[in-house]
Amino acid sequence: xxxxxxxxxxxxxxxxxxxxxxxxxxxxxxxxxxxxxxxxxxxxxxxxxxxxxxxxxxxxxxxxxxxxxxxxxxxxxxxxxxxxxxxxxxxxxxxxxxxxxxxxxxxxxxxxxxxxxxxxxxxxxxxxxxxxxxxxxxxxxxxxxxxxxxxxxxxxxxxxxxxxxxxxxxxxxxxxxxxxxxxxxxxxxxxxxxxxxxxxxxxxxxxxxxxxxx
Amino acid sequence: xxxxxxxxxxxxxxxxxxxxxxxxxxxxxxxxxxxxxxxxxxxxxxxxxxxxxxxxxxxxxxxxxxxxxxxxxxxxxxxxxxxxxxxxxxxxxxxxxxxxxxxxxxxxxxxxxxxxxxxxxxxxxxxxxxxxxxxxxxxxxxxxxxxxxxxxxxxxxxxxxxxxxxxxxxxxxxxxxxxxxxxxxxxxxxxxxxxxxxxxxxxxxxxxxxxxxx
DNA sequence: AATTTAATGTTATATGAATAACAGTAATAG
DNA sequence: CTATTACTGTTATTCATATAACATTAAATT
Ligand SMILES: NC(=O)c1ccc[n+]([C@@H]2O[C@H](COP(=O)([O-])OP(=O)(O)OC[C@H]3O[C@@H](n4cnc5c(N)ncnc54)[C@H](O)[C@@H]3O)[C@@H](O)[C@H]2O)c1
Ligand SMILES: NC(=O)c1ccc[n+]([C@@H]2O[C@H](COP(=O)([O-])OP(=O)(O)OC[C@H]3O[C@@H](n4cnc5c(N)ncnc54)[C@H](O)[C@@H]3O)[C@@H](O)[C@H]2O)c1
Numbered sequence: 001x002x003x004x005x006x007x008x009x010x011x012x013x014x015x016x017x018x019x020x021x022x023x024x025x026x027x028x029x030x031x032x033x034x035x036x037x038x039x040x041x042x043x044x045x046x047x048x049x050x051x052x053x054x055x056x057x058x059x060x061x062x063x064x065x066x067x068x069x070x071x072x073x074x075x076x077x078x079x080x081x082x083x084x085x086x087x088x089x090x091x092x093x094x095x096x097x098x099x100x101x102x103x104x105x106x107x108x109x110x111x112x113x114x115x116x117x118x119x120x121x122x123x124x125x126x127x128x129x130x131x132x133x134x135x136x137x138x139x140x141x142x143x144x145x146x147x148x149x150x151x152x153x154x155x156x157x158x159x160x161x162x163x164x165x166x167x168x169x170x171x172x173x174x175x176x177x178x179x180x181x182x183x184x185x186x187x188x189x190x191x192x193x194x195x196x197x198x199x200x201x202x203x204x205x206x207x208x209x210x211x212x213x214x
Numbered sequence: 215x216x217x218x219x220x221x222x223x224x225x226x227x228x229x230x231x232x233x234x235x236x237x238x239x240x241x242x243x244x245x246x247x248x249x250x251x252x253x254x255x256x257x258x259x260x261x262x263x264x265x266x267x268x269x270x271x272x273x274x275x276x277x278x279x280x281x282x283x284x285x286x287x288x289x290x291x292x293x294x295x296x297x298x299x300x301x302x303x304x305x306x307x308x309x310x311x312x313x314x315x316x317x318x319x320x321x322x323x324x325x326x327x328x329x330x331x332x333x334x335x336x337x338x339x340x341x342x343x344x345x346x347x348x349x350x351x352x353x354x355x356x357x358x359x360x361x362x363x364x365x366x367x368x369x370x371x372x373x374x375x376x377x378x379x380x381x382x383x384x385x386x387x388x389x390x391x392x393x394x395x396x397x398x399x400x401x402x403x404x405x406x407x408x409x410x411x412x413x414x415x416x417x418x419x420x421x422x423x424x425x426x427x428x
Numbered sequence: 429a430a431t432t433t434a435a436t437g438t439t440a441t442a443t444g445a446a447t448a449a450c451a452g453t454a455a456t457a458g
Numbered sequence: 459c460t461a462t463t464a465c466t467g468t469t470a471t472t473c474a475t476a477t478a479a480c481a482t483t484a485a486a487t488t
Contacts, residue, residue, distance in 0.1 A: 003423055006411065007475065013410040017390065031435070040394040043435095044477070051437060059435055059484045077413045084409070091309035096405055098305055103390075105406050107413055145416055146409070170416030172409055176231065176317075180254040185415035185424065187408055191310055192319050194401055195298070195360070195386055196227040197220065199291045199321055201399035202359055202384025209217055210399065221445060245465075258447065265467060273454050273465055 008049045009076065014039055015049070016072045020104055023065045031062035077106045083144040085111040087132065087159055088151030089124055092174060096148060101125045111144055115155075135159070139166040146170040153177045222263045223290065228253055229263070230286045234318055237279045245276035291320045297358045299325040301346065301373055302365030303338055306388060310362060315339045325358055349373070353380040360384040367391045 004012075018038045022030060032050070033043040050063065055071050057063040073079040084100075084107050086093050093112070100109050112124050113132040120131045130138055138144075147163050149156060149171060156177035163171060163184070170185045179186060200206060218226075232252045236244060246264070247257040264277065269285050271277035287293040298314075298321050300307050307326070314323050326338050327346040334345045344352055352358075361377050363370060363385060370391035377385060377398070384399045393400060415424060 003420055004414070005475070006415075009411050009414045010407050012414075013407040014392070014404075017406070018392075033435090039392045042477075047436065048438090048476085057436060059482090060486090062435075075414065076410050078417060082413050082416070091305075091312055095305040095309045099405060100409075103406055105410065107409060145418075146412055148409070169418065169421050170412035172405075172412050178228070178232075178253045183421075183425065185412055185421065187412050189403065189408060190228075191313060191386075192231070192317055193224050193227040194403060195314075195321060195362070196290050196319065197223050198360055198384035198386050198399055198401050199296050200218070200223045200226075200289065201220075202296070203292060204359075204383065206217055207383050207397075207399065211397065219445065247465090256447075261466065262446085262468090271466060273452090274456095276465080 004052055004075070008052055011039070011041070011045070011049055012053070012072050012076060015046075016069055016076075017104070019065050019069050019072075023069065028065060029058075029061040029063060030065055032057075034062070073106055080106040080108060082146055083108055083110040083142060084146045084148065085109075085113065085139065085144045086148045086150060087113045087135070087163075088149065088155075089114045089119055089129055090150065090152075093148075093150040094124065096150065096174075097125050097127075107146065111138055111142055113138075132159070135162050136166040139163070139168060144168070146172070149173045149175055151175060218266055218289070222266055225253070225255070225259070225263055226267070226286050226290060229260075230283055230290075231318070233279050233283050233286075237283065242279060243272075243275040243277060244279055246271070248276070287320055294320040294322060296360055297322055297324040297356060298360045298362065299323075299327065299353065299358045300362045300364060301327045301349070301377075302363065302369075303328045303333055303343055304364065304366075307362075307364040308338065310364065310388075311339050311341075321360065325352055325356055327352075346373070349376050350380040353377065353382060358382070360386070363387045363389055365389060 015035060018035070019030070032046040036043040036046045053071060053075055055063065055068060086097060086109065089097070089112050097109065097112070109127060112127050112129045113135055114120060114129050115132045119129050122129055145168065147168050149159060151159055153175050156173070156175040156179065160171060160179045160181055164181050168184050171181060173179055173186060173188045176190050176192065179188065201210060229249060232249070233244070246260040250257040250260045264271070267285060267289055269277065269282060300311060300323065303311065303326050311323065311326070323341060326341050326343045327349055328334060328343050329346045333343050336343055359382065361382050363373060365373055367389050370387070370389040370393065374385060374393045374395055378395050382398050385395060387393055387400060387402045390404050390406065393402065414420060
């Protein structure tokens with residue numbers, strides 16, 4: 001079995017979100033061009049992604065929404081088997097926690113860590129904040145496979161090392177520190193990089209070039 | 215003049231960040247392999263990016279850090295000419311504001327908008343929060359070119375439309391709503407998509423495949 | 429029953445990005 | 459003063475992704 005392309009996986013996540021909305025509103029089937037429109041992409045892209053995950057639609061009714069949601073769940077998150085931890089529950093960490101808990105993702109947030117004595121022992125969204133000193137122990141014990149890193153930059157490398165030692169399988173790094181982890185999938189995201197990219201393409205002279213090309 | 219590749223622009227942003235640190239610590243020149251190491255990429259990638267922006271290093275001393283920082287500034291943000299606004303100053307908006315103000319980006323955050331009467335008129339990081347009803351007027355008057363969108367999902371499309379009508383050139387969209395804007399560069403980012411992507415590649419069976427391939 | 433239609437499924441091509449290969453050069457060592 | 463070294467700069471290739479072209483099929487229409 002071959003791995004799916006990264007971009008396809010990203011879109012599967014988005015397909016699922018809008019499909020959940022459609023299902024909730026009573027729709028049972030959806031055409032590729034309808035799904036495409038909801039995400040502002042092309043129908044071909046949708047069909048190709050769905051082909052890659054081995055699902056089939058019916059010719060005159062499109063795809064069965066419930067089936068597709070289930071299949072995406074099996075592919076992405078084992079339908080609720082994977083556990084997530086947030087390390088560093090400051091401004092960003094709390095914003096992320098609220099957002100995740102308000103969403104329908106099947107990933108279960110099951111631990112939070114910090115080093116601030118005022119935070120340790122308190123509940124965040126119903127989840128107990130642990131002392132980061134017990135990070136390795138708890139990650140192993142609870143079988144957490146994914147970590148969201150939102151500690152101050154100075155601690156990023158140290159925590160990342162502890163996470164890999166604890167056997168973590170995926171890290172989503174929001175610190176502006178480039179990490180190099182072995183044995184785990186690493187995703188880095190930084191607002192400033194994103195914003196400066198927007199700035200470049202939004203510069204009037206560049207915006208003009210982009211526009212004329214369309 | 216041709217546009218730079220998106221990925222190159224992203225890396226330029228990251229080069230600048232680490233170069234600013236290096237410069238602050240007294241270093242004047244840097245080799246491609248040193249810069250590469252700081253970001254865990256290859257030296258070839260660094261040289262290629264630098265070639266694309268038309269900069270040259272000296273053969274035995276590498277690149278002049280100050281010059282490179284200046285050039286990246288000219289390319290990305292016109293060295294402080296572009297202005298940024300945040301729409302929706304809730305949990306996420308405030309986390310972003312703090313982060314941007316604590317950074318060295320040359321993009322100047324110069325307006326904040328919300329629709330909550332308790333927030334309108336108060337200062338966030340020294341910046342006055344305006345009533346979102348005056349969005350178009352103020353964006354035009356202040357010549358804001360870039361907007362960060364962090365309002366509740368239900369308002370995303372409406373605000374995006376107002377932004378483009380106001381002549382915005384770039385939008386960084388953090389709402390989980392797929393937008394379709396014309397005349398502006400759009401960048402969308404969603405934590406859940408990122409996290410579910412990590413979940414897929416972190417699934418034990420997939421992690422095994424990834425590892426064996428290296 | 430044959431034909432048209434409107435959808436899906438698959439293969440081929442084009443584009444974008446990263447990597448690799450190689451060419452060029454100034455300082456240094458012999 | 460020639461050869462070596464350790465870099466930078468450019469071109470070629472490979473790999474990933476998106477797009478486009480084409481093939482297929484079940485229902486609806488005539
Ligand atoms: N990637 C982005 O887009 C983005 C946006 C905003 C902030 N950030 C980054 O995210 C991180 C957090 O930002 P923030 O605004 O929430 O900062 P913050 O200071 O509000 O929160 C940091 C939290 O980490 C805790 N902490 C400190 N040291 C720790 C340790 N060793 N172990 C565990 N917890 C520890 C602190 O007690 C605090 O609760 C920073 O690195 C910041 O630069 C990134
Ligand atoms: N992309 C991500 O990774 C990510 C992460 C967290 C949250 N989010 C999204 O970002 C958005 C904000 O999240 P949050 O946690 O800060 O929510 P929040 O409720 O804390 O903040 C929303 C803010 O927008 C304001 N607002 C509401 N309607 C408005 C309008 N019409 N015009 C202007 N302001 C308005 C509210 O008063 C509030 O201050 C939501 O869409 C959320 O889903 C995205």
